[in-house]
Amino acid sequence: MTKKVLSNNLSGNGINTFPMELKILTSANIPTFFNNLLQSGKVVVAPVLKKNGKVYFESVESYDQVSTDYIQTVFSAKSVVFPKVEELFSYTKKEDGSVEITNDMSNVPETVIWGLRPCDSSAFNYLTEFFLKENPDSYYKTRKERTTLISVSCAKADDACFCTSVGLNPGSTEGCDILLTAMGDFFYTEVMTEKGKALIDAKLFTDTEEKSKEEFLAKINIKFSIDEVKERIQNAYESSEWKHESMGCLSCGACAFSCPTCTCFDIQDEGTTENGKRLRCWDACGFGQFTQHASGHNPKTNQTARRRQRLLHKFKYSVENLGIVSCVGCGRCIRICPAHLNIFENILNVTKA
C-alpha cells in the first residue's frame, strides 16, 4: 500500500515527513545501484537527452543512457501512473451472443522512476489524492503501487522554476520514496518509505547522520506569497485581468499534457459492435471542445474562460476539493507554451491588490 503522505503545499495542514533512514551512496557506486535496479527486473524510467537537445523521461537499459545534467524534463513522469492512453477494458462478442470483457492489469511492471525533481515527486501526492480519495481508481492504484520514486534534488534552476512559491523547495522529500542529494563525491540519501527501504543495498550504502542540504541546492527566489494568492484568488473570478492574461493563449494542450498534476481525461471507445476497447485519454481544458455539451452548448465560450479554469483549478478549486494547491512550480508549462504564457505572471496579475 502506498504510504499516504500529504505534501507541505497543503493549506497549512501538511504533515511533515521524516526520513526512515539516512544513507550515503558514493558517486562511483551510482551506476552499480542503478544497474542493480535494472537487473532485478524492474522497468527503470529515467531522464534521457534526445537528439533535439531536450530531456525526456524514457525507459532505459543502462545507466549510460541517463542524463545527469538537466534542469527539468519536457514532460512530467505522470504517464507512468496515468498513461496518455490507458486501456480500461476490451470487449469481444462471442458466438453464443455473450460479451467477454477483458481487463488485465496483471502485466503492469514494477517500475522505478529515477531522477524526478522534488516538485515532481510531490505532484504524485496530488495524483494519489485525486485518483484514490473518493471512488478509488483501480488502474491508478495498481500502477502507483508498482511504482517507486527515486528523486534527485535540484542543484540548478532556471527562470521558470518557482517551487519555493508553492511551499516546496529544491530538496523537498514530499512524495518520493528515496531522495538523493549530490554533495560533492557522494549522494546524501534520504529513505522516506518502506518501498524505498527495500531498494537499499547494504553493500552500496553506508549509514550517516543528518546533514544540511542547503548549500547543495539551487537558489530559487520566491515569486509570490502562496497564502496571499490563496486568499486573493477567492475574489479573482470576475477580474478583468483574465482577458488580458489569456490573450496570447492559442488553445493547445501543451501545458496540461506536460503538467505533473493535470489529470483531466476523456473516455473514448474504439472498435465495432463485435469487438473493441474503451480507452482513457488525456484531455486539456485549453481545448475549445473540452466543455462542449452533447447539445452543442459550450459554457466556456472563449479562451479567457478556459485559461481562468486552468489557473483557478490549480490555486483555488483543488484547495477546496482536496486541500492541495495543485501547482508544484516545476515550470514546464512556462517553458513549453508556444505563446510563452507564464503561469506565475498570470497568477500575480489576477490577484494583485
Added chain:
Amino acid sequence: MTKLQNKVAELFENGTINLMIGFKNALTNQPVPCFIENASQAELLIYTPECKNNLAVYLHKPEVKQSKKIGIFGNMATLRSIVQLTSENQFWDIEKTILTIDANDEVIVFANMEELETYVQENFPDISEEDLKLLAYLDSLTREERWNYWTEQFTACIKCYACRAVCPMCYCSQCTVECNQPQWVKVSSKTSGNMEWHTIRAMHLAGRCVNCGECGRTCPAGIPIHLLTARMNQDLFKEFGTRPGFSTKGEYALNTFKVDDKEGFIK
C-alpha cells in the same frame, strides 16, 4: 522610446488602431506576444531577432477580432502569412495595419496590400540551411527507412495540437479531428492515429504553408513536423511554380484546376 514604440503610439492617438499585436519582454526574459490597448502601453514593444512567433495566428482569434482595428507587427514569417491569408480571403471582417522593421532598422507601415506584397517578394527567404540538410537526409533514405523515421517521431506525439494552434493557416472553425460523427481520426494518441493526424495536417497545408517553422519550433515532443510541408512546398514549386505567401492573388495547387496541368502521375 524607440521608433517602433513612437509609431505605434501615434497610430493609437490618431485612431488608426485600437489594438496592437507585437512583442514584449517577459519575466523570464524572452520575447513574448503581447497585446497593447493604448498609446501609453506602446513603450512595452520590442523587436529582436529572437521574436520568432508568427503573430498572424492571432488575427483569427475571436477576442482579438472584437477590436476591429488591429495593428500587427510582422516578422517575415508573419508578413508571408498575412499575404497568404489575404489570397484566401480571410480578412473580410477586420481592418488591419501592418508594421515591420526593415534591415536598416526603419519602421515601415504598409499603406496597402500591394506594398506589403512587394516587400514580401523582395525579401522572400530561402528555406534554412538546417532544414535543407534534414530534407536532403530524409530524401537519401529508402522508403522503408523514411517510414521508420516518421513512425518513431510520431510515436512521441502527445496530440496536444500545439502544431495546429500556432499555425496561421489552420483556421477551420471545426477541425476534422474534432468530428466524431463520423470520427475520421482517433482521439487516442497512438502511433497510427498520430500519423493520420500529421498526414491530414500536412495535406491540408500543401501549397499553403509559408514555411514559418512554428509547428516544428513549438512541438513539445521535438518532432520536426514542419519538414512535411516544407517538402511538399519543394515539390509544388518544382511542378507548378507556386510559392505560398508570395502573392495576395496566389492560387494554391490543390484548389485549382487547369487543363494544361501536368498529369504525369496518371499511369
